């Protein structure tokens with residue numbers, strides 16, 4: 248692949264999510280983008296957009312008056328390309344972001360490649376490919392050109408999300424505990440944009456403080472999923488009173504009963520698979536075998552003490568029955584869920 | 598070969614229908630064909646339609662017979678659907694046709710396959726037409742059971758009840774129509790439990806046989822909690838893949854049709870009405886995919902039930918062959934391990950999971966997990982999970 252030295256320098260923009268040490272401040276310099284083509288590829292739309300923003304910032308750093316424009320590749324005709332390539336009379340700095348490169352008209356491909364081979368000095372072109380196999384021929388040709396820098400985003404695995412959160416918090420000037428980052432992922436889910444926003448929110452509200460799991464709980468504990476998982480976690484750990492208390496709160500705050508049963512299903516499934524997994528596996532392999540992110544393995548290791556096969560089998564049956572009950576087989580969801588908590592804590596061997 | 602040739606193991610039905618067609622004895626304007634899935638309800642209706650249009654009572658050779666069977670006869674209208682419900686628009690079309698005189702000399706025949714999927718509105722539209730038939734109109738409705746059809750309609754129809762064909766009848770049919778060897782035909786006939794379409798697939802397709810082998814081997818593999826969880830995950834995955842292989846092609850065709858209807862392809866742009874139409878189509882396709890997934894899982898569950906039924910039969914010493922004759926050894930072990938009560942409880946657990954999925958929309962994965970752990974051998978309270986089945990089997994024998 249034609250990723251060259253200068254590109255590798257700020258490859259960090261795209262990969263920083265996955266690496267815990269890099270920081271957001273290391274964006275491209277004006278020299279990295281002007282008179283060059285930045286080719287943005289990869290599946291993480293959020294990270295791709297961040298690359299575009301970083302290029303624009305670099306251009307503005309060079310020339311605050313720079314002309315910044317947007318186009319879609321389907322509009323990229325020969326005339327537009329010709330305009331770009333022509334030496335500009337007024338020599339203004341320009342940044343052109345071209346989106347949906349996969350829709351580039353076939354007849355414009357050659358023109359684009361010609362321009363890329365000899366780009367104008369004061370123009371930064373950003374080509375964003377939306378993913379998929381379409382347009383891969385042009386992509387491959389672009390990659391071979393020396394002035395093209397590819398910034399490719401890699402999709403994050405679930406296990407990498409807490410580290411992403413930590414990176415986002417750090418970029419916003421705050422440290423975050425590992426547990427807190429995990430809790431945030433559990434509460435907010437896997438969407439990078441939401442996770443980034445949540446991490447930045449916490450960092451700005453607790454400026455100068457370290458973000459702890461309690462602080463995450465205070466802010467995002469009210470989220471329905473987080474509450475549901477808390478109920479299930481308490482129940483599988485045998486904390487009956489705590490589980491009932493959380494459950495009542497979940498019901499009072501309007502949490503959908505089905506979220507609670509699905510949290511219980513996930514909990515029972517994790518424990519059953521964990522207890523059935525072969526001994527002596529590496530943590531990463533074990534996580535894959537069980538079907539949970541690696542950081543979850545520690546929780547499971549704690550919870551599984553106190554459970555045997557018969558108890559877990561009974562718990563799984565109870566969850567399925569409760570799920571059917573709240574969907575119409577029973578009459579009172581709150582009662583169904585309370586009974587589920589009692590059944591599960593009862594099945595646990597002390 | 599007469600039009601009745603394709604009806605397997607339905608002699609009483611063939612006798613009364615061919616009688617009605619040739620002598621007019623017992624002839625009426627509305628018929629309700631019921632029978633278990635795969636017994637050939639709609640085939641029976643179509644065969645009857647051909648017999649009614651044929652000068653010789655369903656010879657299977659003449660122009661009338663051939664066009665009815667091929668679905669191109671001018672005086673036979675059929676509603677057939679891939680969808681979950683049949684709406685009033687589809688029915689109105691047929692109702693309009695029912696008022697017309699036949700183009701030929703005999704009958705105007707209207708067939709509704711899957712009458713159990715008629716919406717209430719569609720039912721009402723149909724009811725009016727059935728209440729006031731013209732002299733030459735014949736309605737034929739098909740549904741799994743009489744309960745699937747509103748009583749108001751039921752009471753106006755003459756009932757035709759197809760039964761589950763015997764394994765011998767099915768095997769004979771497979772040899773006759775597919776030319777497969779006797780032993781394969783016998784296996785497919787037994788394993789299909791009287792479902793003709795399933796029997797044909799088992800007799801003619803390696804992959805179908807392999808998938809069934811996988812399912813019926815589950816009971817033997819269920820030794821530990823971990824194994825039960827894997828079995829649930831695996832069944833969920835393979836059935837989803839099988840369902841997708843059926844629906845993806847259909848989905849693509851429908852999308853292409855939609856694009857063509859809105860001129861998306863030729864004009865290269867999308868009119869404003871396109872997006873909502875596309876969204877509606879995708880919703881329907883999603884429902885159908887889920888439905889197909891449930892169908893495939895359901896069939897696997899019935900295969901699983903057959904193994905435990907065999908175990909119950911073996912445990913009580915019932916005479917006769919097994920559905921899963923090729924697994925006799927494993928079935929005997931199951932019978933010794935659980936006894937008739939234990940295996941009946943397992944059958945209950947399978948039906949409970951089925952009800953959870955089909956009636957209450959419990960996620961397939963969760964329902965299967967709950968089912969698989971219920972199929973595990975009873976655990977010896979003193980021992981660990983490994984070898985618990987063998988230990989409890991020994992205990993049982995000691996007690997007896």
Ligand SMILES: [Zn+2]
Nearest residue numbers: 651656659662
């Ligand atoms: Zn004929």
